[in-house]
Amino acid sequence: MKEVLMGTENALRIETLEKSFFPGQGVGTAGKQLMVLSKISMSINEGEFVGLLGPSGCGKSTLLNIVAGFIQADKGLVLFQGLPVTRPSPERSVLFQDSVLFPWLTVKENIIYGLKNRKEKREIIEEKYLRTIQLVELNGFDHFYPKQLSGGMQQRAALARVLIMESPMLLMDEPFASLDAQTRMLMQQLLLDIEKEIRPTILMVTHDIEEALILSDRILIMGKLPGQIIHEVKVPFSRPRDLSMIGKSEFGKIKDELRRVLFDCKSSVCK
Ligand SMILES: Nc1ncnc2c1ncn2[C@@H]1O[C@H](COP(=O)(O)OP(=O)(O)O)[C@@H](O)[C@H]1O
Ligand SMILES: [Mg+2]
Secondary structure, eight states: OOOOOOOSSEEEEEEEEEEEEOTTTTSSSTTOOEEEEEEEEEEEETTOEEEEEOOTTSSHHHHHHHHHTSSOOSEEEEEETTEEOOSOOTTEEEEOTTOOOOTTSOHHHHHHHHHHHTTOOHHHHHHHHHHHHHHTTOTTOTTOOGGGSOHHHHHHHHHHHHHTTTOSEEEEESTTTTSOHHHHHHHHHHHHHHHHHOOOEEEEEOSOHHHHHHHOSEEEEEOSSSBOEEEEEEOOOOSSOOGGGGGSHHHHHHHHHHHHHHHHIIIIITO
């Protein structure tokens, strides 16, 4: 097992970030401004796993897309490893809910696609592939096509395609949301196991309180629009972790606290 200590350096630093959209420009409510993110400030340490919770439509994906470099903030600062984020980069890999594999490529061809594109040496690609396919427990499925895999296996292949790039930061937007409850649990355990080997800095959006608690070192909660960070919880469970933590009384206590914050937010305070 690789011993990894969580750094104290900020991998990601966001200061007073703001973002508005102008939906329906030119029709109906022509160009009415919708402020989505307001004065967001946060940081993530190197190797830290931060979960981002919040009601639907509060701007979680928008924030993640800004960190990924897919869209630009209107105001504020987004620094990754000390440098401003201006565009997407292999330094910050993204895994979506429905990450689509290329249907005409096999599992192996899909997973090594990025490394081949980067013109890595054949032996290096082979070595990294073998390590990654083991991490996601898809050994033996190298020559299967995506449509021959279950939803959970497809998402594991998509995760492998991201992990093989060895990006220092991983951004995940509800990555297990479309999976059934049991497969989702297996994916959470798999992610905990993977973290025993590698510890990228992770920002994960989820709407599932339990999932955030199982996986994160720290949880941030966003309120209703315009999204702001209204609550923060440090998760006190040490690593390595497994799903047995769900039965601990401390787990139940924090889950209740988070549920209360989310409920209050939906019902009144954060309108
Ligand atoms: N490209 C866009 N143009 C206009 N409005 C958008 C765009 N993307 C998101 N929004 C709006 O921003 C708000 C936040 O969306 P989003 O970040 O997807 O929320 P969440 O991920 O928390 O559910 C929503 O009201 C959504 O309609
Ligand atoms: Mg979203």
